[in-house]
Amino acid sequence: MDVIPLARVRSSFQALATVLVIACARTPANTTTAPASAGFSLIREPECYNLSYRDSTADSSSRLFPTWIKLFPGLASGAAMGRHHAAITEAEWSALLKYSGWKKIAGDSLEIMFTGTAEGIRIHVARLNNSLGGRATWLTDLVGFATTSLELVGTRESCP
Numbered sequence: 001m002d003v004i005p006l007a008r009v010r011s012s013f014q015a016l017a018t019v020l021v022i023a024c025a026r027t028p029a030n031t032t033t034a035p036a037s038a039g040f041s042l043i044r045e046p047e048c049y050n051l052s053y054r055d056s057t058a059d060s061s062s063r064l065f066p067t068w069i070k071l072f073p074g075l076a077s078g079a080a081m082g083r084h085h086a087a088i089t090e091a092e093w094s095a096l097l098k099y100s101g102w103k104k105i106a107g108d109s110l111e112i113m114f115t116g117t118a119e120g121i122r123i124h125v126a127r128l129n130n131s132l133g134g135r136a137t138w139l140t141d142l143v144g145f146a147t148t149s150l151e152l153v154g155t156r157e158s159c160p
Contacts, residue, residue, distance in 0.1 A: 043078060043102075047071045049132055049154035062150060063087040065121060065136045069112060070159055077103035080112050096120060109134075118142065123152065130156035 048070045053062035066082030080102045084093035095116040102112045105124070110132075112123040118141040125134030132154030137147060 042075055043071055043073050045073060046159045048157050048159040050157055051132075051136075051152055051154045053136065054151040054153070061148070064138045064148060065123075065150065065152070066114065069123075069154070071102050071110075071112070074102070077101060080114070082114055115139070125152070125154065132156075 048068065050068055051066060053065060063085040065085065067085055068083040070081045072079040072081075078101060080100050081097075082100070084090075096114045096119065098116045099120075100114045102110050105111045107126075108128065109124065109126050112125065114121045120139040121136060122139055123134065123136045125132040132152070134152060135149055136152045137149040139147070
């Protein structure tokens with residue numbers, strides 16, 4: 001009786017799982033995607049927001065989060081850029097810009113991400129008229145550090 005090594009079984013299972021995820025995520029060519037609902041998932045022109053934070057304490061400091069963001073056009077996702085707090089250096093902020101962008105997550109809600117190799121910022125907001133409301137969360141791969149999360153309000157302004 002042949003015995004199949006555990007490593008080979010695990011690698012076969014991972015390959016199968018990857019193929020299934022890709023197959024399920026693919027939209028067939030003869031189907032259409034749902035239309036954008038009430039303009040919430042569709043950004044037709046850049047949108048800029050000035051951000052302010054609540055619940056700031058010694059443990060949860062707003063200095064970790066962007067003070068301003070720009071969302072670039074897209075149907076259900078797109079690029080994003082942000083300006084850092086004055087207490088953060090340009091080098092520290094640049095480390096968070098390896099991956100940045102926004103995506104629709106549900107109804108009128110967006111997820112905006114600014115991430116680097118080991119740390120990042122996740123912003124979950126609802127869009128309502130000319131404002132954003134939600135939470136910003138500091139993410140880290142470092143073990144033993146508490147998660148910082150603040151309530152935010154974004155006020156739309158003209159983009160430069």
